[in-house]
Amino acid sequence: MRTAYTSDQIRTAERALMATVPEGTLMRRAATGLSVVCAGLLPGVYGSRVVLLVGSGDNGGDALYAGARLARRGARVEAILAGSRTHAGGLAALLDAGGRTAGTDVIERADLIVDGLVGIGGAGELREPYRTLALAAGAAPGLVVAVDVPSGVDASTGRVDGEAVRAQLTVTFGACKNGLLVDPGRSFCGPVELVDIGLGPYLPDPDVASLTDDDVADLLPRPEAESDKYRRGVLGIVAGSDRFTGAAVLAVGGAIRAGAGLVRFASAETAVRQVRNRWPEAITTVLDGPSVAEVGRVQAWVLGPGMGTGEEAVALARAVLATDVPVLVDADGLTILANDRSLLRRSAPTVLTPHAGELSRLLDVPRERIEAARMEHVRRAVAELGAIVLLKGSTTLIAEQDRPVRVNTTGTPWLATGGTGDVLSGIAGTLLSGGLSGYDAVSCAAHLHGLAAQAASTGISGGHGPIAAMDVATMLPQVIRSL
Ligand SMILES: NC(=O)C1=CN([C@@H]2O[C@H](COP(=O)(O)OP(=O)(O)OC[C@H]3O[C@@H](n4cnc5c(N)ncnc54)[C@H](O)[C@@H]3O)[C@@H](O)[C@H]2O)[C@@H](O)CC1
Ligand SMILES: Nc1ncnc2c1ncn2[C@@H]1O[C@H](COP(=O)(O)OP(=O)(O)O)[C@@H](O)[C@H]1O
Ligand SMILES: [K+]
Structure with a gap:
């Protein structure tokens, strides 16, 4: 049986797990898993062009830490900071690893676009400038990888109001979210890769299940x-x-x-x-x-x-x-x-x-x-x-x-x-x-x-x-x- 959860269920489980591990552990696990999947998608990490779409929450933090790891392996990593705030630790890590911030024009030239605009914290229609960035990512020739959930897809229901990022692959953390299995959300995900962050023992009865x-x-x-x-x-x-x-x-x-x-x-x-x-x-x-x-x-x-x-x-x-x-x-x-x-x-x-x-x-x-x-x-x-x-x-x-x-x-x-x-x-x-x-x-x-x-x-x-x-x-x- 495969199972999936609402955003609230995931957050509750994350809180319980977080109380048992040092601060930052979960994001480190998530970002490491994300960077490994991204590296696997590129013909070679060294010299490839990676663009991060970074929102104001932890979803952006995941993208930044993963970007830092790719930068350390020689990728040219550029972050478009789209939020009113930016995850400070993630940004410092990226800059420290040789990454940089950039304007929206870099999307066109990316081999890989990492969508860290919003994850399970997303609510309602994507606001600007996220909406324009989601459309630009869809139109660009590079591969698009969604972090946790394609931005614009409601993680709990699969609902899409307005635009959403169209990903070729979604890397989700801890457990599958309902919205990755149910249309219209599902059609924005591509295949879904699950990165284990140790959430298993803290998950409640699932909201959604599918038979194998x-x-x-x-x-x-x-x-x-x-x-x-x-x-x-x-x-x-x-x-x-x-x-x-x-x-x-x-x-x-x-x-x-x-x-x-x-x-x-x-x-x-x-x-x-x-x-x-x-x-x-x-x-x-x-x-x-x-x-x-x-x-x-x-x-x-x-x-x-x-x-x-x-x-x-x-x-x-x-x-x-x-x-x-x-x-x-x-x-x-x-x-x-x-x-x-x-x-x-x-x-x-x-x-x-x-x-x-x-x-x-x-x-x-x-x-x-x-x-x-x-x-x-x-x-x-x-x-x-x-x-x-x-x-x-x-x-x-x-x-x-x-x-x-x-x-x-x-x-x-x-x-x-x-x-x-x-x-x-x-x-x-x-x-x-x-x-x-x-x-x-x-x-x-x-x-x-x-x-x-x-x-x-x-x-x-x-x-x-x-x-x-x-x-x-x-x-x-x-x-x-x-x-
Ligand atoms: N909580 C945890 O322990 C972990 C969380 N992780 C990551 O954290 C994410 C959740 O982070 P957050 O709770 O910070 O939430 P998000 O980063 O998903 O989104 C919240 C931010 O997006 C803005 N926002 C929401 N809807 C919007 C819209 N429609 N248009 C424009 N902006 C919008 C909000 O104002 C807020 O600033 C997960 O999806 C996952 O990527 C992972 O690092 C794993 C561990
Ligand atoms: N886009 C689609 N992708 C996958 N399955 C579909 C799609 N559209 C319809 N189906 C499936 O095809 C079947 C159509 O059933 P139904 O609408 O009752 O048609 P009919 O009345 O002609 O038999 C259902 O099992 C439905 O889930
Ligand atoms: K996302």
Whole structure:
């Protein structure tokens, strides 16, 4: 499990650690680690041009001490002092090591730009002159390394108001910060290198976590010698309609390829015919009214993809939600819930898998605000809707009351294509029917879905290329085998 923390959590841990070591120790550790990473990025340290963007806080101090170490190894280090104050010890060390201060024109000629404008102390939009320096660093040809956090990214949430430094690498200290994992912040970081400063024993329970391949392998339900299809878990899927059949075929495909014991599919006749043609493994029922009693026993339901939002669909959704097993609601099912939140009052767990547009309707908040502040809104959704929520998109977040928000780290932007969400709902349904909690089921499903998409997108050449939603389902067995 990888973990991440808010700025406040990091500060509290730092204070506790600081009380046990001589003053200046942590910054020395941070700056040493930073300078080693920077040196590794340069073809040779001696003679290379390094520019430090130095803000008024300790983040600037880190940059200055690291710059001093590079200067001692022969780099030509120039510091742009952007703050109203400057870390005195750091500046003295730099000057002592042969570095100097300079004007903004040096950014253009730098081999390496070190962003020490703001770290976890940053709040709100970058003010001038930081904003202009952030833009200049992005436009310059040199490599940009962010110190602790790219300046302009909110370390606790990943929020970016206005401009932020676009780094090719972020060197973070002590522990990962939430904002390095969650978009839009994550997209400013490049790869993240963690420098150990001894914070580990002082860290609290994480605010954010992400599953690794090993975590998912441990959680996945697998058949045993005594297993049979019923004991492994039967998934019911209510999806598709006379008008929409593709979503149903994809959801059933995701479920079967993820290893369902049995899928019972129920829908209008046209959708049933399509599913039967494509997936003879599923047991199908043509529904002639808003009841799922005749479908048979299931351990969990997937409700919604392509089912429509008309009166009949609403009545059917009501029937599924009235059952006492976990229900995962996606797509049209979410629109139905947004129109009648009372449907969420049920005894068994409910799992919602909206994208930002669907969550916007559920919470009545504009989509852009959700995309700019995903953490805040996924938590709000859990609190207001009383469900487990997976928020899809460039960063997929999974939240449940009183648990760390999980960030999915697999996937590819090529997933942004029609139908991949339907496949995800099927995978998650299978894991839910196999006995995982809603939180684990959707976390593992997102992880597998992303790995399958990466595998489908990479193909023979190692580059990345387009995928169709069904390709994701097709790759699942190989991905599960490889875990
Ligand atoms: N506390 C510790 O023990 C350690 C801290 N370290 C470093 O210290 C950093 C935190 O230092 P600070 O607490 O001094 O905070 P920062 O250096 O991150 O930022 C604080 C300064 O930036 C200004 N500022 C905040 N938001 C701004 C904005 N939007 N536009 C312009 N200026 C803005 C503030 O007025 C303040 O002067 C960490 O990110 C890390 O780099 C490391 O040296 C490791 C040890
Ligand atoms: N930019 C992106 N990067 C990575 N994954 C993405 C991106 N955009 C969308 N996705 C993923 O693609 C899937 C799309 O699902 P969804 O929006 O429900 O589409 P559909 O309704 O067509 O199935 C989700 O798993 C989502 O997380
Ligand atoms: K920074």
